[in-house]
Amino acid sequence: MFLDMLMAVAKMIDRPATVETSQALESALRYFREAAPKHTADEEDSLFPRMRQIQDPQIVAVFSRMEKLEEEHRWAAPLHAALERLGAQYLSNGALSDVEIAEFRNSVASLASMYEQHIRFEDELVFPLAARMLSDAAKLAIADEMGERRNARIDIRQS
Numbered sequence: 097m098f099l100d101m102l103m104a105v106a107k108m109i110d111r112p113a114t115v116e117t118s119q120a121l122e123s124a125l126r127y128f129r130e131a132a133p134k135h136t137a138d139e140e141d142s143l144f145p146r147m148r149q150i151q152d153p154q155i156v157a158v159f160s161r162m163e164k165l166e167e168e169h170r171w172a173a174p175l176h177a178a179l180e181r182l183g184a185q186y187l188s189n190g191a192l193s194d195v196e197i198a199e200f201r202n203s204v205a206s207l208a209s210m211y212e213q214h215i216r217f218e219d220e221l222v223f224p225l226a227a228r229m230l231s232d233a234a235k236l237a238i239a240d241e242m243g244e245r246r247n248a249r250i251d252i253r254q255s
Contacts, residue, residue, distance in 0.1 A: 099124075099211055102119070102124045102179065102207070103119055104120060104122055104203045105121045105204075106201045109186060109192060109197055109200055110192075112191060113187065113190040113191070118187055121186065125179065125183045126224040134174075134246060136169045139165065139166075141241070142242065143226060146252070147162070147225075150229050154225060157253070168210055174211060176207070178209075180199065182196055183200075186200075201228050
């Protein structure tokens with residue numbers, strides 16, 4: 097959803113900022129600044145280490161591709177930084193130069209392309225495999241760690 101917001105803003109960023117465009121941009125930037133790093137930590141600090149401990153051919157087969165997910169997290173960081181910088185400038189000034197518009201659009205397009213594959217891989221392979229292979233105790237521990245990152249309790253226990 098927030099990537100879609102960035103893509104919509106990228107289409108209109110060559111025009112003066114409107115209230116709607118500014119709100120969409122602020123929301124998307126806030127998500128990628130605050131929530132996305134927590135999602136990355138959920139995977140890299142909680143989920144992936146537990147999955148690496150399981151000696152199963154399915155996990156081993158998927159794991160070489162999972163390392164690519166971690167690389168993509170690092171690859172995306174400078175693009176997010178550029179969007180944060182350019183987005184803040186757009187919100188402050190209401191406009192960007194032609195060079196800055198091109199940089200904003202290229203950064204959004206690069207992220208959109210990467211995230212499309214990244215999310216599909218997570219949703220179709222990694223998360224279903226984790227759901228099948230991780231023990232209930234591991235799932236509870238991951239949920240607790242996710243909750244701590246968000247200062248919230250995530251209860252996945254079934255009654």
